[in-house]
Amino acid sequence: AIQLTQFPSSLSASVGDRVTITCRASQGISSALAWYQQRPGKAPKFLIYDASSLASGVPSRFSGSGSGTDFTLTISSLQPEDFATYFCQHFTNHPLTFGGGTKVEIK
Amino acid sequence: EVQLVQSGAEVKEPGESVKISCKGSGYGFTSYWIAWVRHMPGKGLEWMGIIYPADSHTRYSPSFQGQVTISADKSISTAYLQWTSLKASDTAIYYCARAYSNVDWFDPWGQGTLVTVSS
Numbered sequence: 363a364i365q366l367t368q369f370p371s372s373l374s375a376s377v378g379d380r381v382t383i384t385c386r387a388s389q390g391i392s393s394a395l396a397w398y399q400q401r402p403g404k405a406p407k408f409l410i411y412d413a414s415s416l417a418s419g420v421p422s423r424f425s426g427s428g429s430g431t432d433f434t435l436t437i438s439s440l441q442p443e444d445f446a447t448y449f450c451q452h453f454t455n456h457p458l459t460f461g462g463g464t465k466v467e468i469k
Numbered sequence: 470e471v472q473l474v475q476s477g478a479e480v481k482e483p484g485e486s487v488k489i490s491c492k493g494s495g496y497g498f499t500s501y502w503i504a505w506v507r508h509m510p511g512k513g514l515e516w517m518g519i520i521y522p523a524d525s526h527t528r529y530s531p532s533f534q535g536q537v538t539i540s541a542d543k544s545i546s547t548a549y550l551q552w553t554s555l556k557a558s559d560t561a562i563y564y565c566a567r568a569y570s571n572v573d574w575f576d577p578w579g580q581g582t583l584v585t586v587s588s
Contacts, residue, residue, distance in 0.1 A: 408577070451574065
């Protein structure tokens, strides 16, 4: 199975900060990567597909990049509602797997 | 509005069985796949398997094959996840989520069903 490693596992940041989260795949997955946001007590929310395409309704401060094995999710200016846990997921083959998550906390 | 609405929380004892559900609305239920994802306390997300309600074609993660059964009733736009003999280690939140294909991203997700297994 393809393993996805996210880092950091957690970070502290302030409103207005630029935040970057990394997801590394154990083997090349082209651009078959998605990102999700999960607020406490809520279901995951779809943010990005195909590594860099923004899902409908997602604010433009979110962006994704990368291909092959290294991917990033960037929040250009952190907003109060962005404090949450972020997961990456590949969709290359079965079994589909997720990264371990990155918790973004308020500094 | 496309929605997946899951059944309520379950509290069971080890060895008991349970079947949780996920009802789709606002879209053609038989045109998409429904996946199940486990979220254990303090852990990451784990893909369990996926079903195509139109013909009930199902794929399982090797980690969950033989441990759970995924099914669907297209006449009522509902997918199911069931256990015949629960273990304490099955305690988790279980999410259903829609996908365009069986190898795809997930959108939207159900609200989650907490299954607690304790004696």
